Amino acid sequence: MSLAPRAGDAPDGGGRRGGGRGGPTAGRPRRRRRVLRWSATVLAVVILGTAGAGYLYYQHLNGNIQKGARSSGDDSKALRTRPNAAGQTPLNxxxxGSDSRNSARNLELGGSRSSVGSPPLADVQMLIHLSADRRSAAMVSIPRDTRVDIPKCTDPKTGKVYPATNDIINTTLARGGAGCTLATWENLTHVYIDHWMMIDFAGVVNMADAIGGVEVCVKQNVWDHSTPAQRGGSGLKLTAGRHKVKDVQALQWLRTRHAWGSDLMRARAQHMYLNSMMRTLRQQNVFTDTGRLMDLAEAATKSLKVSEEIGTVKKLYDLGxxxxxxxxxxxTSVTMPNVDDPSNSEHVVPAKGADRIWQMLRDDVALDKNGKSSGSGAKKAGSAAPAKAPSVDAARLGVLVQNATRSATDAPVPHRAGAIVQALAGKGYGRAAADTSAALSEDRTVVRYPSADLEGDAQAVAKALGIPMDQVKQSTDVSGVTLVVGADWRTGTAYPKASAPKAGDLPSDADAINGADTSPCMPVYKPYQW
Structure with missing residues (x-):
């Protein structure tokens, strides 16, 4: 997508909220100058690959690491994928990347003083999925301006409760910390996320120096500078071809937006940088170079905050x-397929293809085609625990059916709950009833139950309609067995059987990049060619 200048656009240095896929807007001045959003993600992956310095001055490095609760959200909708035959499970x-300016160094790197003291935004968000057999990996990004349902979250520091809402995903960090961002991802994808790692601006330049530079490539001469039509810019200036960037120049590459044409193209440039950096680390003898290893570990741990269950250097080393x-x-690096938000053109919403990516992650199916099989060997999430016996006969069980077929792009299906109630009556559930309240929004159909004694009853309802067992879930939000008919089941009275995804069967709009591919070069939007 091109970055056509807009009336009212302002420099990158203004603020943080506002703007959209192509650039900031005048009405929301706090969204300017998103320095190092993806730089933070890059740094996090470096940590994953180099944290072996934990074996050097272990206690000192452990003291550098900040920790927080894994999740601050309410009632996760995600279930763990069951182990494969070897007892292995995927790791997510x-x-x-936090855009906090609440330190002198972060302010220096991030710009606007008006942002000091404000809650940070989560402008960098990437899920790293390691297959159960550890033979493949995926890196999946969600654009910062994606509008999603955000669950109720509780701030772990203040105890403040934020009610569920619908907003862009980068606001989650200010609604309960990294744990709220994690809960929102689980709410959207139904992928169980084991850990989170969060980085701010401060360590990125030092990390770039410690690594020794990363090779990047541009198709044309690029200069991301302020123009009469579009103020701001990263300052990146390179001639066409390949360059090894480090220090401030690496930072400029990662924050460039205007010269690439859009925020979404910036994500592609950052994926390319990330893949190149990982190849660079593989080629270096980092683990035999004590000085470099210590520099990397020191910079990384001082800039790192992690979920508490992985809050030691030893555990980070094992992950690495x-x-x-x-x-x-x-x-394989991909960006969530997305389309313009019908209610706000400055935002995006998940496209249909996003569901396929989430299913591949849940089922542990490789995103590349270079493996020996279609998946890692882990059992699909649908292979839930053995069914339990119902506590009462179907005719005596009350079942509430809710219409949740509304989605970001589609209106709810009228009378959908009533149609499913009739189907359940035909299966012997004569006490099933439709919820007459307003239509809800759920991407995926689910059967919920409040307590363990009703688990077998909920499973029996799911079985009667062909709903997979991994979509049966205990929840404190319901008082009895409740069938929530989601946007994935808009027609028919038998739950549609989804075809199993195959390795590498990605949507065409996922912008996939293979980690071994050294050929991509970034095209430069013409106003920024020189």
Missing amino acids: ILLI MEMKSVPSNRI
């Missing part, structure tokens, strides 16, 4: 070793 880590075991040609 959410990498978050698992990541390092994946070959470059089995690592």
Whole structure:
């Protein structure tokens, strides 16, 4: 998508909220100058690959690491994928880049003083998925301006409760910390996320120096500078071809937006940088170079905050070793398929293809085609625990059916709950009733139950309609067995059977990049060519 200048656009240095896919807007001045959003993610992955310095002055490095609760959200909709035959499970880590300016160094790197003291935004969000057998990996990004349902979250520091809302995903960090961002991802994808890692601006320049530079490529001469039509810019200036960037120049590459044409193209440039950096680390003898290893570990741990269950250097080192075991040609970077938000053109919403990516992650199916099989060997999430016996006969069980077929792009299906109630009556559930309140919004159909004694009853309802067992979930939000008919079931009275995804069967609009591919070069939007 091109970045056509808009009336009222302002320099990058203004603020943080506002703007959209192509650039900031005058009405929301706090969204300017998103320095290092993806730089933070890059730094996090470096940590995953180099945290072995934990074996050097271990206690000192442990003291550098900040920790927080894994989730601050209410009632997760995600279930763990069951272990494969070897007892292995996939590993999902959410990498978050905070745009906090609440330190002198972050302010120097991030710009606007008007942002000091404000809650940070989560403008960098990437899920790293390691397959159960650790033979493939995926890195999936969600654009910062994606409008999503955000669950109720509780701030772990203040105890303040934020009610559920519908907003762009980068606001989640200010509504309960990284744990709220994680809960929102689980709410959207139904992928269980094991850990989060969050980085701010401060360590990025030092990390770039410690690594020794990363190779990037541009198709034309690029200069991301302020123009009469579009104020601001990163200052990146390179001639066409390949360059090894580090220090401030690496930072400029990662914050460039205007010269690439859009925020979404910036994500592609950052994926390319990330893949190149990982290849660079593989080629270096980091683990035998004590000085470099200590520099990397020191910079990384001082800039890192993680979910508390992985809050030691030893655990981060173990994660790094698992990541390092994946070959470059089995690592795939994608951006969530998205379309313009029909209610606000400055935002986006998930496209249909996003569901396929979420299913591949839930089922642990490789995003590349370079493996020996269509998946890692883990059992699909649908292979839930054995069904339990119902506590009462179907005719005596009360079942509430809710219409949640509304989505970001489609209106709710009228009388949908009533149609499913009739189907349940035909299966012997004569006490099923439709919820007459306003239509809800759920991407995926789910059967919820409040307590363990009703688990078997909920499973029986799901079985009667062909709903997979992994979509049966205990929840404190319901008082009895409740069938929530989601946007994935808009027609028919038998739950549609989805075809199992195959390895590498990605949507065409996922902008996939293979980690071993050294050929991509960024095209430069013409106003920024020189």
